[in-house]
Amino acid sequence: MRSVIEAIGLTKRFAGLSAVSDVSLSCEPGVIHAVIGPNGAGKSTLINLLSGDLKPTSGKILIDGLDVTGSGSSQMSLLGVGRSYQRSNIYPSLTVVENCNIAVQSRFEISMRFLGAVSAYPGVEVGTKRVLERVGLESVAHKKVSQLSHGEQRQVEIALALATNPKVLLLDEPLAGMGAEESLRIVELLRSIRSEFAVILVEHDMDAVFALADTLTVMLNGQVIDAGLPQHIRSSARVQAAYLGGDFSD
């Protein structure tokens, strides 16, 4: 199948340091492509490049085969790239419903209307309700996000990404800081929605990664050191060396 998102030779340098160098990967609809590697490997930078939060120093990003390199985060979102952040990046002082309203509304041409109430636009109401059902937050829909547990806030984070109806979902450590039970709930959630999106997943929880990933890319010091199917990665000597702290080139 044709890939929805493709990175070709993506490189990002910060004042001499190459956070990401020459990374290529792609993802098709219905596929979960996990990116793993030790801390500082450049995984989050890679996500930030793909989402438009950062601009690459060189390399290309294609969406549906179209070159969109250099687009900012709002353009990328409109092109169909939804993302979640490693540290919750949501609206703490607003309610869960209001959080989702903002995200859902971004796909309708109504956000400049300032006289009618939000509830007068059924598209927004229905979209909000659907996304809340999906992530299982209906029971706390009218609570302020700051009053929710950490796990629930992570669910809001994912809800915001889903609510924009993306083609590509970039998930930056969706399980960060979660307990075992909460993690399980998110893994279940991702499993139930996987068929609709091309998912690029950065995650440290290896049980979750191997439970979900169809294909993997392993990074170390900004470079791809190996890529392939889960069984290949599991037995890769280079990957084991990287995780044990050794320098694989030795």
Added chain:
Amino acid sequence: MMLILLPVFGERFYIQFASKILIMIIFVSSLNLLVGFTGLVSLGHAAFFGSSGYVIALLSPIGTSMNLFVALLSSVLCVGALGAVFGALVLRTKGIFFIMSTLALGEMLFYFLHDTAFAGGSDGIYIHDRPGFNLFGWWQLDLSNVSHFYYLALILVCLVLMLIKRIMNSPFGRVISGIRVNEHRTKALGYHTYKFKLVCFVIASMIAAISGFLAAVQFGVVNPEMVGWHASGHALMMVILGGKGSILGPVLGTTTLMLVEEIFQVATKHWQLLTGIVVVLVALFFPNGLAGLNFPKKRPET
């Protein structure tokens, strides 16, 4: 009810003073739309308040009176255009730089009006014939009549508060709340936030124009003080005193501060010192402002 009956029983001075408070409520509410609802702290908002007064003073013909609606609409539209130009410039900056650039533009306008002969210099301009409105020949609205003026101000306050409430419940309101709480995420959700902030800035300048229009018409005079940063700062103090980000906040903040100032002014020469103490006490004990008093549970900001 008391507000409606005030002109029937009240003395001229009190009616005028109440009208002044109503005018300030409109101005402070417009600033609150920026500061409290969108998270844009402006120190130049009086530019719109004052320039609206200047527009009406310059447009008013001598000898005849302008139609109220034409006059009000032309003030609001001219100031809206000014708001678009100012907003387009200042919204390119963020945080402290935004505050400084609003201050700078406001002061530029102040010195332009103060130091050139274009609009009467430091003395300002008088409006000899106030705008009026004639209802089919059997009723004449006369804005030099304090009761007529009071009712006009009261109606406009209600309309403005209703408008702001509607804005905050609308899709547009959701996006500007989003910009206030987390602009980065709002961008990442596909919004061109600059556009939304600009529209909000223009709306706020147009509402400020309504108050500036009333202020100019009340005493029939405009002067450069109306655009200066003192006026902006005064309004900002009322926003914070009342509780930013609440519809009722500007009403409480403005009324309280203006009453306190008036009482202290009568009592002592050092009224500003006493007013300052009151403001500091409120800021210390009610961090959410006076509007946060009755429903502290509604605003647990984090």
